[in-house]
Amino acid sequence: MTFPTERDGTLPRRAALAKARQSRRPSRLGRKAGAADEPDYQVPEDAGFPALLRQTWQRAVDAPDLATAVDTLLTLAGHVPADIQLRALPVADETALKVLVGRSWRDDARPAERTEGAATAFLGEIGLDKSGRLVVRVPSKGPLSGEAELVDGVLRVPWTAEDLADYQVELALADDRWHASVADCRQYLLAAGSDGRRELLDNLTEAALRTAPFILYAGERQYTNFRDRNTLTGKTLRPGHPDCALSTLAAVPLELWSDSDVLLVVCLTLLVRSSGYGRIEEANGTQLTLDHVALLFERTRTAYNAADTTLPPVPAPASHGVAALGGLADALAARRRELMGRVRLYREIYGPLMHKIERVAGPVKDDAEQLEAALCARVRERLPVTGATLAELTAELAAAPGWLAEPHGEFGSGLESLVYETVRAATAVFDADFAMSRGMRSLPALIEALRAEEFPKIAAWEIPHFFCCVVPSPESRRLFGGSVSHLADTAWAISSRMQYNSWHFLVGNLPKVPEIAARDHFVPPAIPDVAYYSDQHHNGHVAAKVRFTVRSPQAVEVLGRTFNGFMDLRLLRCEGLPFDEQDLLAADRVSAFIARATSLAAALVAGGAHIEVASFDSQWHWDKIAA
Numbered sequence: 031m032t033f034p035t036e037r038d039g040t041l042p043r044r045a046a047l048a049k050a051r052q053s054r055r056p057s058r059l060g061r062k063a064g065a066a067d068e069p070d071y072q073v074p075e076d077a078g079f080p081a082l083l084r085q086t087w088q089r090a091v092d093a094p095d096l097a098t099a100v101d102t103l104l105t106l107a108g109h110v111p112a113d114i115q116l117r118a119l120p121v122a123d124e125t126a127l128k129v130l131v132g133r134s135w136r137d138d139a140r141p142a143e144r145t146e147g148a149a150t151a152f153l154g155e156i157g158l159d160k161s162g163r164l165v166v167r168v169p170s171k172g173p174l175s176g177e178a179e180l181v182d183g184v185l186r187v188p189w190t191a192e193d194l195a196d197y198q199v200e201l202a203l204a205d206d207r208w209h210a211s212v213a214d215c216r217q218y219l220l221a222a223g224s225d226g227r228r229e230l231l232d233n234l235t236e237a238a239l240r241t242a243p244f245i246l247y248a249g250e251r252q253y254t255n256f257r258d259r260n261t262l263t264g265k266t267l268r269p270g271h272p273d274c275a276l277s278t279l280a281a282v283p284l285e286l287w288s289d290s291d292v293l294l295v296v297c298l299t300l301l302v303r304s305s306g307y308g309r310i311e312e313a314n315g316t317q318l319t320l321d322h323v324a325l326l327f328e329r330t331r332t333a334y335n336a337a338d339t340t341l342p343p344v345p346a347p348a349s350h351g352v353a354a355l356g357g358l359a360d361a362l363a364a365r366r367r368e369l370m371g372r373v374r375l376y377r378e379i380y381g382p383l384m385h386k387i388e389r390v391a392g393p394v395k396d397d398a399e400q401l402e403a404a405l406c407a408r409v410r411e412r413l414p415v416t417g418a419t420l421a422e423l424t425a426e427l428a429a430a431p432g433w434l435a436e437p438h439g440e441f442g443s444g445l446e447s448l449v450y451e452t453v454r455a456a457t458a459v460f461d462a463d464f465a466m467s468r469g470m471r472s473l474p475a476l477i478e479a480l481r482a483e484e485f486p487k488i489a490a491w492e493i494p495h496f497f498c499c500v501v502p503s504p505e506s507r508r509l510f511g512g513s514v515s516h517l518a519d520t521a522w523a524i525s526s527r528m529q530y531n532s533w534h535f536l537v538g539n540l541p542k543v544p545e546i547a548a549r550d551h552f553v554p555p556a557i558p559d560v561a562y563y564s565d566q567h568h569n570g571h572v573a574a575k576v577r578f579t580v581r582s583p584q585a586v587e588v589l590g591r592t593f594n595g596f597m598d599l600r601l602l603r604c605e606g607l608p609f610d611e612q613d614l615l616a617a618d619r620v621s622a623f624i625a626r627a628t629s630l631a632a633a634l635v636a637g638g639a640h641i642e643v644a645s646f647d648s649q650w651h652w653d654k655i656a657a
Contacts, residue, residue, distance in 0.1 A: 056522050056652035057515040071516060071573065078565060078572040079162070082106060082382060083181045087158050090185065097131045099185060100156065103164045104133070109563050110380045115164055117316035117325075120249050121204045123166040126154070129197045130187065135325070150188040157184045161245065161252070161259075162315075162382060169194065208249075211320040211350075212289045215296035218352040219284055227295075228280060234298050235269050235276045237307040238262040240538070240553050243384055243567075244311055248290035248297075248318045256384075265550075293318045296352060304330070304359035305366055305388075307553050315383040324350040327358050330388065334365045337373045337390040341365070376614055379561035381571075386559070389611075397612040401459055402619055408455035412439070413448055420619045424626050431630040435639035443641050445631045450645070452624055454501045456601060460580075460613060463506040464521065464602040467624055468498035468528040470536070471643045473588070473635045480589050486545035489537050496536075497646040498528035502655060509575055509604050518655040520574050522648050527570050528600070535595040554595030558582040558621075560614045565604075575604035582618040584625035588632045597625055 053061050057070070076084070086107040093099035104112035116135040119127065128134040155167035159178045167174050167184070174184050189197075219227055243256035243264070253275055255264025260273065267274045279291060297318035301309040304327065316322055324347070335343040344361045347354035369375065374391040402420055409423065410416055414433055417423040427434075438447040449467055457465040470476055472495065479488050500521040510516035535554040537546050561579045565571050579602050586596035599621035601609060609617075631641050 054522070054526075054648045056518040056648050056656065059649060059652060070519070071510075073569075073573050078569075079382060079567055080160075082109065082563075082566060083158060083160065083162060087181045090158070091182075096156075096185075096187060097133075100127065100131050100133060100164070103156070103158050106162060106382050109382050110385065114315050114380065114383055114385050115162075117322055118163050118247055119166075120247065120317065121208050122168045122170065122201065123164070125197060125201045125204050126166045126168050127164075129193055129200060130154075130189070148190040148192065151191040151194055152189040154187040154189050155184040156187055157181070163247075168197070207321060208289075208319065212292055214320065214352050215292045216284065216287075218296055219287075219292065227284065230295055230299055231276050231280055233302065234295065235263050235274070237298070237302055237310060238264055238274075238276065239269060240551065241307045241310055242552060244314045245384070246294070246298075246310075246313060246318055247316065248293040251288075251290040253294055253318075293320075296320075297323050300352070300355050300359050301326075303356065304362045306363075308386075311384070311386040312377075312388060314385040316385075320350050320352065320355060323355055327355060327362060330362055331358065333388070333390050334362065334369060337369055341368060374615065374618065375557045376611075376618075377557065377559040379559050379564070381561055381564035381566045384567065391611055391615055394615050395612055397610075398616040398619075401613070401616040405452075405455045405459045405616075405620060408459065409451055412451045413444075414438075420623045424623055427627060428630060431627075431634060434627060434631045435634045435641050442644055443631075445627060445641055446643055446645050448627050449499050449624060449643075450501070452620060453499050453599070456599065456617070456620055457501045457503050460601050460609075460617065461603075462503065462601040463509065463575075463604045464500055464502045464524065464600075466498055466500040466524060466528055466600050466602075467597060467621070468496065468532045469586075469597045469628060469643065470532065471495055471497050473632050473641050477589060477632065477635055480591065485537075485540050485543050488540065489545040489549045491533070491536075493526070493529045493533050496529040496532035497643050498525040498532070499646040500525045500528070500651065506604070514656040518652050521655055522651045523570060524574055524602075525646065525648075525651060532597075536593065538595070539591070539593045554593070555581075555583040555598075556585070556594050558614055558618050560609050560611070562608050574602075576602055577605060578603040578608040580609045580614050580617045582614070582621035584621050586625050586632065587629045589636055597621075597628055599624060 053059065086102060089107050090099040090102040093102055101112060104115040112133070113135055116124070116127070116133060124134065152169050155174050157165045157174045157178060158181045159165050160181060165174055165178045171177060174180060222230065238255045241255070243254070245252060245254040245256055247253070252259065253261050255262045255267070257266070260266040261275050263269050263271065263274045263276065270277050272278060275291060275294065279287060279295070297320065298310060300323050301313060312326060313322070328346070331344050331346065344358070344365050347358045366375070369390070375388060376391055377386045377388055379386050403418065406418060406420060406423060415423045415426050417426055434444040434448065436444055438444040441447040441450065449469070453465045453467050456462065475495070476488070502517055502521055507514055507517045510520060534550065534552055537549055538551045538554045540546050559581050561581070563577060564579055565575055565577045568576070579600060581598055581600045583595045583598040585592050585594045587593070599617055601613070601617055603609065635641055
């Protein structure tokens with residue numbers, strides 16, 4: 031493919047249409063698209079999350095005692111921290127687990143003491159629903175089979191008279207906390223007035239639209255922008271859709287809002303105030319109450335205070351009320367802005383529940399420095415740069431960047447060569463099954479559009495305007511039955527998805543003219559992350575066996591404008607050990623090296639050079655992997 035010709039529309043129409051009808055899958059290049067009788071690579075319908083849920087349930091059934099079974103369900107057989115699932119429980123279920131097995135996310139939990147041989151006063155149940163949440167039949171509920179969509183059956187749980195008495199006391203206390211939280215939130219919304227409430231709803235609707243998938247709970251109700259269960263604006267529900275819980279509240283008197291809706295609006299508002307839309311994902315899979323928000327904020331406050339002791343500590347809130355938590359949210363947002371230039375923030379992602387936890391990285395240690403040294407040695411062999419560290423390589427590159435605009439090796443530009451050789455080195459050095467980096471094919475086109483402020487034109491660009499270079503390890507074909515064709519097709523599928531990510535993030539950096547506001551996009555990512563068991567929900571992740579990853583998004587400067595998330599470096603392991611913090615810190619430096627090269631290339635183009643990325647299409651991936 032000669033990308034600039036196609037992009038400029040100079041390819042004859044008949045030839046362009048013929049090419050569009052051809053498959054872009056590397057193993058089917060030149061053949062008609064959609065002509066296969068069945069998919070080349072069948073993925074079981076229940077692969078991913080359904081399989082994990084079945085495995086978890088079977089382990090719980092086989093557990094030697096109730097406590098072990100509950101721990102298995104809470105951790106999804108060791109795939110997520112139990113703390114997340116404990117915070118997903120509504121009041122009655124939370125109280126029941128505290129009484130029956132002594133498990134709670136609160137500090138006042140104590141190991142439950144079961145009286146052997148005591149008579150059964152009530153036969154309860156514990157199950158696992160298909161969202162992955164543990165569910166409990168308490169005395170006020172009917173059988174779980176009639177109230178929840180279960181993975182399988184139920185575990186029968188005998189309650190003694192003592193259990194019932196303890197449960198009654200604990201439930202009364204928990205209910206009091208719940209109702210006090212709701213009353214405080216209602217008072218806050220009442221004070222905001224109708225215009226203030228509408229502004230809150232508009233902001234949260236935009237947050238749901240521009241944020242990655244999340245699933246939240248308030249009491250028994252589930253709120254999500256994820257797939258066919260959508261109850262909030264997202265990929266399925268447009269803003270203003272009658273099924274969106276936020277949209278339906280706009281014209282409804284506050285007195286008619288449910289308690290769950292009240293908690294949803296206020297708690298999400300507090301989360302967004304503390305760190306923008308991204309903080310919502312740190313509540314993913316948990317209950318929205320003031321106590322839960324307070325816990326998340328306290329963990330964040332403690333981490334921020336420890337991150338830089340030269341700054342005055344952020345004080346603890348006077349209470350868990352809305353006003354006090356609102357003040358803390360503002361203080362955390364301000365402190366986060368201060369820390370962004372001082373320490374490295376990142377997120378841990380637990381794929382089965384899509385739950386994110388913000389962390390403050392510790393210092394770079396020998397492990398990360400050794401990875402960096404090994405990568406620099408490989409890059410020095412293939413690129414015209416010298417230096418023992420990435421900082422030294424970057425400094426030399428910045429001093430003499432001209433070769434980025436000239437042919438280098440097998441590539442039409444030094445920028446392409448730098449991207450490929452750095453990604454290739456990362457695959458080897460980090461013991462990854464795949465490494466990849468994405469970006470924009472035509473910096474000249476971007477610069478021309480920015481100079482003319484043709485933001486609608488940029489919004490209209492499609493996925494072929496972007497690239498992603500994917501380099502698998504030589505050994506990774508073992509993951510796909512030893513087939514290099516399957517490996518090449520998988521690499522291209524990954525590349526295509528990463529091109530979509532570039533398309534998805536780019537316009538989030540531009541002025542919100544109507545065409546930008548109307549186009550699908552997420553808030554561009556700004557901090558790295560390390561993910562565990564991502565081969566659960568996303569169909570592409572399941573097919574490509576995306577289990578453990580590191581992602582380091584980076585900003586690129588073009589014409590003095592900062593484009594967050596313009597590119598990234600991703601590392602992927604399909605099996606074995608997960609990546610750790612030192613891997614992430616080293617990968618972040620590698621990603622910054624490629625980003626700096628891209629910024630330098632943009633500056634060269636702004637000065638008159640011409641750099642187009644013509645490599646990294648499906649033919650290129652086939653030639654590199656299978657030929």
